[in-house]
Amino acid sequence: xxxxxxxxxxxxxxxxxxxxxxxxxxxxxxxxxxxxxxxxxxxxxxxxxxxxxxxxxxxxxxxxxxxxxxxxxxxxxxxxxxxxxxxxxxxxxxxxxxxxxxxxxxxxxxxxxxxxxxxxxxxxxxxxxxxxxxxxxxxxxxxxxxxxxxxxxxxxxxxxxxxxxxxxxxxxxxxxxxxxxxxxxxxxxxxxxxxxxxxxxxxxxxxxxxxxxxxxxxxxxxxxxxxxxxxxxxxxxxxxxxxxxxxxxxxxxxxxxx
Amino acid sequence: xxxxxxxxxxxxxxxxxxxxxxxxxxxxxxxxxxxxxxxxxxxxxxxxxxxxxxxxxxxxxxxxxxxxxxxxxxxxxxxxxxxxxxxxxxxxxxxxxxxxxxxxxxxxxxxxxxxxxxxxxxxxxxxxxxxxxxxxxxxxxxxxxxxxxxxxxxxxxxxxxxxxxxxxxxxxxxxxxxxxxxxxxxxxxxxxxxxxxxxxxxxxxxxxxxxxxxxxxxxxxxxxxxxxxxxxxxxxxxxxxxxxxxxxxxxxxxxxxxxxxxxxxxxxxxxxxxxxxxxxxxxxxxxxxxxxxxxxxxxxxxxxxxxxx
Numbered sequence: 140x141x142x143x144x145x146x147x148x149x150x151x152x153x154x155x156x157x158x159x160x161x162x163x164x165x166x167x168x169x170x171x172x173x174x175x176x177x178x179x180x181x182x183x184x185x186x187x188x189x190x191x192x193x194x195x196x197x198x199x200x201x202x203x204x205x206x207x208x209x210x211x212x213x214x215x216x217x218x219x220x221x222x223x224x225x226x227x228x229x230x231x232x233x234x235x236x237x238x239x240x241x242x243x244x245x246x247x248x249x250x251x252x253x254x255x256x257x258x259x260x261x262x263x264x265x266x267x268x269x270x271x272x273x274x275x276x277x278x279x280x281x282x283x284x285x286x287x288x289x290x291x292x293x294x295x296x297x298x299x300x301x302x303x304x305x306x307x308x309x310x311x312x313x314x315x316x317x318x319x320x321x322x323x324x325x326x327x328x329x330x331x332x333x334x335x336x337x338x339x340x341x342x343x344x345x346x347x348x349x350x351x352x353x354x355x356x357x358x359x360x361x362x363x364x365x366x367x368x369x370x371x372x373x374x375x376x377x378x379x380x381x382x383x384x385x386x387x388x389x390x391x392x393x394x395x396x397x
Numbered sequence: 398x399x400x401x402x403x404x405x406x407x408x409x410x411x412x413x414x415x416x417x418x419x420x421x422x423x424x425x426x427x428x429x430x431x432x433x434x435x436x437x438x439x440x441x442x443x444x445x446x447x448x449x450x451x452x453x454x455x456x457x458x459x460x461x462x463x464x465x466x467x468x469x470x471x472x473x474x475x476x477x478x479x480x481x482x483x484x485x486x487x488x489x490x491x492x493x494x495x496x497x498x499x500x501x502x503x504x505x506x507x508x509x510x511x512x513x514x515x516x517x518x519x520x521x522x523x524x525x526x527x528x529x530x531x532x533x534x535x536x537x538x539x540x541x542x543x544x545x546x547x548x549x550x551x552x553x554x555x556x557x558x559x560x561x562x563x564x565x566x567x568x569x570x571x572x573x574x575x576x577x578x579x580x581x582x583x584x585x586x587x588x589x590x591x592x593x594x595x596x597x598x599x600x601x602x603x604x605x606x607x608x609x610x611x612x613x614x615x616x617x618x619x620x621x622x623x624x625x626x627x628x629x630x631x632x633x634x635x636x637x638x639x640x641x642x643x644x645x646x647x648x649x650x651x652x653x654x655x656x657x658x659x660x661x662x663x664x665x666x667x668x669x670x671x672x673x674x675x676x677x678x679x680x681x682x683x684x685x686x687x688x689x690x691x692x693x694x695x696x697x698x699x700x701x702x703x704x705x706x
Contacts (some may be wrong), residue, residue: 196684216687226688232681235645236617237703245699246689295689 141170141193141299141332146202148188148355160186163199164355170299175325176334177343179370180352185230186336189352190301193334194226195219204301225297229304229336233276239287240271246291259290262320264313281308289317293324300324301334306342314329314339321345343367402433409499413529416495417467424466430478441465441492447685451513458487458519466495468508469512474504474538479511488519488551497529498704500540500566509541516546518581521553528558536652539567548574550581552607557584562597563705564590571599579636587616588705590626591652601630605638605667614642619701620652631659633665642671645679647678647704 150165163185170176178186191197193204194217204212211219234242235312242260244250257267263286272280275287285308292300305321306314318341324333325345335342343349349366359366402410406428406614408415414604420427423441426433430450444453454465467482487490501510510593518524532540542562562569575583583603586626591597603612612632620626646654660669666705678700686696 194688196688216684217690217692220688220690228681228685230681232679232685234682234700235704236706237700241703245686245691248690291689 140172140205142203142205142206143168143189143193144203144205146189146192146204147200148185148192148197149200158184162355163192166355166357168350168357168360170332170334171331172298173328173330174332175321175345175347176332176350177346177348178334178350178352179192179338179343180350180358184352185355186352187303188355189304190226190334190336193219193299193301194224196226220297223298225292225295225300227289227292227302227305229307233279233284235274235276237275238271238274239275242275242287242291243294246294248295251294252334257293259293260287261381262293262316262323263287263290264316265290282310282313285309286313286317289320293320296331298330299332299334301336303336304338305335306337306339314341318342318345340367343370403472404429405501406470408600409472409501409531409533410468412531412533413470413496413499414466414468416468417485420464420466420495420584422463422465423454425454426466426471427478427480429471429473429476430480436462446481446483449481450479451483454482454484456484456486456490456492459489460487461491463494464495469498469510470497471500471502471508471510474502474508475506477507477509477511479513479605481513481515482601483515484517485525486516486518486522488521490519492523493525493527497527497531498542498544499530500532500534500542501641502532502534502536502538502540504534504536504538506536507539507541509539509543511543511545513545515545516548516556517627518548518550518554518556520551522551523554524556526556526558528536530560530562530566530569532567534565540565541568542566543570544572546571548573548575548583550575550577550583550610552578553580554578555582557586559586559588561588561705562590563588564592566591566597567595569597571597573599573601573603575601575603575612577603577605577607577610577638580609581607582611583613585614586611587614587618589616589618589626589687590621590701590705591619591626592621593624594622595624596626599622599629602701603630603632603640605632605636605640607638608636608648609634609638611639612641614640614644616644616646616656617705618645618654619649619705620654621649623651625653626655628654628656628658628673630671631661632666632669632671633661633663634669635663637664637666638668640667640669642669642673644671644673644675645704646675647701648675649677 149159260267423438656673658671
C-alpha cells in the first residue's frame with residue numbers, strides 16, 4: 140500500500156530565485172494493493188510531478204511517503220526500485236549502444252530467456268525478432284521507444300507500477316494491444332498495483348479508482364461510473380457538427396503482433 | 398628465439414587478443430622487442446623484415462577463413478619498441494587479423510611501443526582487423542602507444558578496422574591513413590576510453606580516390622577525470638564516392654574533448670557527411686537505470702560499457 144501524507148512540492152519560479160511556485164499542494168492519497176488507479180486531470184495539474192515524487196526522482200518539500208508501512212520519503216530512486224516501485228517514463232531515455240535485450244535484462248535483474256522477452260514485447264505490440272538486437276537509440280521511433288519502455292516495466296514486474304501517459308506517442312493499433320495488457324495485469328489480481336497517468340477514456344474506464352488532480356490537489360476521487368460523466372467524456376464532438384464525430388475503427392481486426 | 402611467457406604476459410595477451418595460450422594457424426608474438434614465437438601457415442607467410450624491425454605478412458590470393466594474430470607485449474620499462482608490420486593481402490581473400498599491444502609497467506621509467514602497420518589489400522578481398530591497446534601497472538612511468546595504420550585498398554575490396562583502447566594507456570597519438578580504389582569500402586571503428594591525466598590524439602586521413610568508394614568512420618570515446626582527447630578525422634572525396642564521419646564522445650569530470658571532423662570534396666559527385674557530438678551522460682539515462690534498481694555508479698558504468706560496446 141502506498142500512502143502520500145500531506146505532500147507539498149515547491150519549485151523556484153526561476154533558477155536561483157527565492158520565490159517559489161507550489162506544484163503539489165498538501166496532497167494526501169492512499170493507493171491500496173491490488174488496485175488499478177488512474178490519475179487524470181488538466182495539463183500542469185501536477186500529475187507527472189506526483190509520479191516522480193513517488194519514484195524518488197523528485198523529493199517533496201514537506202510531507203511523507205509510506206510504502207508498505209515503510210517511510211520512503213528520504214530513500215533514493217534505487218532503494219525505492221528495490222522495494223518494488225517501478226516507473227514508466229512519459230519520454231523514455233535512449234541509450235547509444237544498448238540493445239533492447241540488454242535493457243530488458245537490466246529491468247528483470249537477470250538474463251531473460253528469449254521466450255520471456257518475446258512475451259514482454261508482444262504485450263506492447265512489438266515483434267521480438269525484429270527488436271531484441273536493435274539499439275535503444277535514435278534509430279527507434281518515438282512510439283517504438285515508448286513501447287519498449289513499457290516492456291521494461293512488464294519485465295521488472297514491480298509491486299507498484301506507475302506509468303506516465305503510456306498512450307502518448309503510441310499509434311491506435313498498439314494502443315489497443317496495450318489496453319488489453321493493462322486489463323490482463325489487473326485481472327490477474329496478484330496483489331500488484333498499477334497507477335496510470337492518462338487522459339485516455341479507454342484507460343480511465345479500466346480503473347478501480349480515478350483520481351482527478353488539479354492545481355496540485357486531489358479534486359475528486361471515485362469509480363469510473365461516478366466520475367466519468369463529470370470528466371466530460373460523455374458528450375463527444377461539437378454539438379450539431381457531424382464532421383467532428385469520430386470515425387468507426389475496428390482496431391481488433393488489425394494484427395499488431397508477429 | 399623462444400621466450401617463455403609469464404602469467405603477466407599471458408594476462409596481457411588475453412586482454413588484447415582474448416587468447417589463452419598459443420593460437421592456431423599463422424601468428425607472431427612479440428615481447429619487449431623480441432620474437433616469442435612465430436608460425437606461418439600454408440597460405441600465410443610471416444617473414445622478418447630485412448630493412449626495418451618488424452615483419453612482412455603475405456597472404457596468398459584466394460585465402461579464405463583464416464585468422465592471423467600479431468600481438469605485442471611490453472613489460473620492460475625504459476623500452477622504446479618501434480616495429481613495422483606490413484601485410485600483403487592477395488586478391489579474393491577473406492581473412493581476419495588480430496593485432497594489439499599490452500603494456501605492463503611497474504616502474505618510474507616510460508615504456509613505449511610504436512607500431513606502424515601497413516595493409517595492401519588486393520582486389521575483391523575482405524579483411525577484418527581488430528587492434529586492442531591496453532596498459533596496466535602501478536608505476537609512474539608512462540605507457541605510450543603511438544600506432545600508425547596505413548591502408549591501401551584495391552578495387553572492390555572491403556575492410557573493417559576496429560581499433561580499441563580501453564584503459565591504462567598514458568599517452569597515444571594514433572595516425573590512420575587510407576587510400577581507396579574504385580568500389581572499395583572501409584569501415585573504421587575507433588573506441589577510446591581515457592582516464593586520470595591521459596592524453597589521446599587520433600588523426601585520420603581517408604582518401605576516396607576511386608569511383609563508388611565508401612568510407613564510414615565511427616568514433617566513440619569516453620573521456621574521464623582530467624584526460625584530454627583530440628580527434629582529427631579527415632575524409633577527402635576525389636571521385637563519385639560516399640563518406641560518413643561520426644564522432645560521439647562522452648565527457649566526465651574535468652576531461653576535455655576536441656573533435657574536428659573534416660570533409661573535403663574534390664569531385665562534384667562526392668557525397669560526404671560528418672557528425673560530431675560531445676556531451677556528458679544524459680541525466681535521464683542514469684535516472685532510468687536507477688528506476689530499474691541500479692545505483693548511480695552502476696548506471697554510469699553500464700551506459701559507458703554499452704556506448705563502447
